[in-house]
Amino acid sequence: MQDLFIQYLKTKVKDNTSFAEEIASVLDIGYDAAYRRINQKTSISLEEGVKLAKHYNISLNRLYEVGSQNTILTELSPRINNVEGLEEWLKQSLINLEPLTKIKKATLIYAAKDIPIFHSLTDTHLTRFKMFVWIKDVDLNLTTSKVNYENFIEALPKSLLNAAYLLGNVYKNINITEIWSENTMTGSFQQVLYYYEAGLLSKENALKICNDFEDVINHTEKQTILQSHIGSNNKAAYSLYKSELHPLNNTLMVVTPFKKIFFSPYTVLNYFKVEHQETCEHIYDFLQKQMSNSKLLANTGERDRSVFFKKLHIKLGLLRERIEIDEKMSFL
Template sequence: MQEQFFSYLKSKTPDTSSFVDEVAGVLDVGYDAAYRRINLKTTLSIDEAVKLARYYKISLNKLFEVGSEHSILADLSPPLQSIDGINMWMKKSYENLIPLTKIKGCSVIYSAKDIPVFHTLKDNYLSRYKIYVWLKDIEPEITKKKITFDDFIKSIPKDLLDNAFRLGNIYKDINITEIWNNTTINGTLQQVLYYFEAGALSKDLALKICSDIEDVIRDIEKQAIKQSLDASKGQAIYNLYVNHIHNMSNTMMVITPMQKVFFIPFSVISYIKIEHQPTCEMRYDIFKKEMSSSKLLVNAGEKDRSLFFNRIHHKINRLRERIRIDDDAFDFE
């Protein structure tokens, strides 16, 4: 295993570099000590292996060769416990996405149980409301102090909003395929209804959020018909599939010419990251099966396309009516 590991690291080293010197520098050991590890005369410790894996940016699954289909390693994103944590998540997500915009052939597939977050990160009430909902889930003091959205919107940090809008914009330069079903809209609408009924959201702002959701859906419809994202610098491709069979999961896969990586929701907006390539290929096959049993909306007839989006607009209008008349007899079905 150690021999295979060092063989893989060598392939990552430029021909002009001394591999032994490089390993010695990363591990902070002498030339002879590094040489003994490379030639298997000294066993590599786990801590040393992790240092090398991080330096050469390789998956821990490659490091330990935990290659069984039943046993893989995964990374868990840092826990979000405050508004500062959400702000840091915005910054890190942006930094992680920037390189993808420079890779030719890079794309994202998204199984949309809810409206993908990058559609909602715009300068409107909906984006601010989404941040409020995330914070309610991770910060108990918000609930204890009975802070309403109307209160929260007056004090939301400007740099947090700037980072949110910046993150939303970066997605416009990545090819994206989304798979929706008839319930994808429900989670967002249910959140508005819940906090309105709980008294944490005023009628006026609830109605404005409904209008923002409607605008987002109209933009998505236009982009699905054009098969391109608005304001994209490089004409990024946008494909929207509708699936009437499977439940979606908010699982996202990033595909590059070098590898595939996918992300599974863990809590709120945190996630589990999987880089193990055999597992990624298995998940990619699931995506392909879901797409094969779905309709690509640009190829669907005008009737099918209109039915799908009209059903969504009907749900938004029903929520709007519910807020206006304050009638308890309401659901989305």
């Protein structure tokens, strides 16, 4: 295996460059140590192999055909433990997605168990509440404290909100295909009710978040009818499918004319990034089957589309009713 790796590296080196010297430079080792690795007298460690692969822009999956052994390599997203980690995650996501705005045929496919994150990256209470929920889930100090939503948003740094807005604006300029079910917003509704009943979210702000939910539903319905993003600079396409068969799990796939990339969540926002093309093709085929068993709401007719969004409004109405009920009862 090391011999295959070395032979492949040699094809990447310029003719006027000493192979051993370049390997020594990349690995920060002596010439003799590099020569021993080239001649397989010393094994290349995993860390050294990764350094060389990154330097020469080589896919280890492709080189070793790891997929044939039911094993693939994945990349982890930035770890989120606090507000600073969330800001870094948003910035890294922007770096990953912004190039797609320049590729005409690039598309994102999002199987939405919950409201896609891009719908909640605007200057609203919903955006701030989602950040509150995310951080409460990962920051141990915040989890064990009784910090409420109102205290939390007072301390939010402007740089975090700006990073969110930038990512939200990029979303408008990428072709998007989303798959929703009638339960896609239910989890977010439940979060509002949970924190309201726990005394960590005021009635006033809970109802403001409900208004933001209503805006998301209305905005999504308009985009579904138009089949394009509202406010897009490049008339990016938008398609919404209604799934009735398969459960959704917030997976995201990037499809370009050159390759496919798959993002699979494993915590609230953290994800595995998979670039192994055989695996991506398999997942892409599955998503295509999901869409074939779903309804494209732009084509189903006004009745089916209206019924779908009406059900979301009804669920939101039930949330408002729960919040507005005066649960304080006097027994005196």
